[in-house]
Amino acid sequence: MASIFTKIIQGEIPCHKVAEDDRFLSFLDINPLAKGHTLVIPKKEVDYIFDLEDTLLTDLVLFAKKISKGIEKVVSCERIGMTVIGLEVPHVHIHLIPINSINDMNFSNPKVAMTKEELATLADSIASKLD
Numbered sequence: 001m002a003s004i005f006t007k008i009i010q011g012e013i014p015c016h017k018v019a020e021d022d023r024f025l026s027f028l029d030i031n032p033l034a035k036g037h038t039l040v041i042p043k044k045e046v047d048y049i050f051d052l053e054d055t056l057l058t059d060l061v062l063f064a065k066k067i068s069k070g071i072e073k074v075v076s077c078e079r080i081g082m083t084v085i086g087l088e089v090p091h092v093h094i095h096l097i098p099i100n101s102i103n104d105m106n107f108s109n110p111k112v113a114m115t116k117e118e119l120a121t122l123a124d125s126i127a128s129k130l131d
C-alpha cells in the first residue's frame with residue numbers, strides 16, 4: 001500500500017507545499033514542533049533513509065539545505081535543526097525545525113497549533129524565499 005507521503009506526492013492528500021522537483025518534495029509538517037517545521041522527502045518510496053542509493057541520499061540533503069535557507073529567511077530562530085526519525089511514516093523524510101535551544105528538537109514537546117490558512121501562508125512565504 002502506498003505510504004501517506006506517496007499519496008501526498010500523487011495529490012491524493014493535500015499538503016502545504018514549499019518546493020518540488022522531479023525527485024523531491026518539501027511541505028510543512030501537519031503537526032509542527034515549531035512554526036516552520038518542514039519535511040523533505042524523496043518521491044521514491046523507501047522506508048529507511050540509509051537504504052537510499054548514495055546519489056539520492058546526498059541530493060536529498062542538498063535539497064534540504066536549500067529549503068533550510070528559505071525557512072531561515074521567514075522564521076526567526078538561531079538555526080535550523082535537522083533530524084530523521086521515521087518511526088511513524090515509513091517513507092524517508094528529513095525534519096527541518098527552527099530552533100533556539102536543544103530542547104526545541106524534543107518531539108515530546110507540545111505541538112504548535114496552526115490553522116490551515118496560517119500553514120498555507122507560511123508555506124508560500126518560505127517558497128518565495130528559495131533560491
Ligand code: 5GP
Binds near residue numbers: 016
Ligand atoms: P516520524 O515518522 O519522523 O516519526 O514522523 C512523521 C512526521 O510526519 C510527524 O512529524 C507528523 O506530524 C508528520 N505527518 C504525518 N502525517 C502527515 C500528513 O498527512 N501530512 C503532513 N504534512 N505531515 C504528516
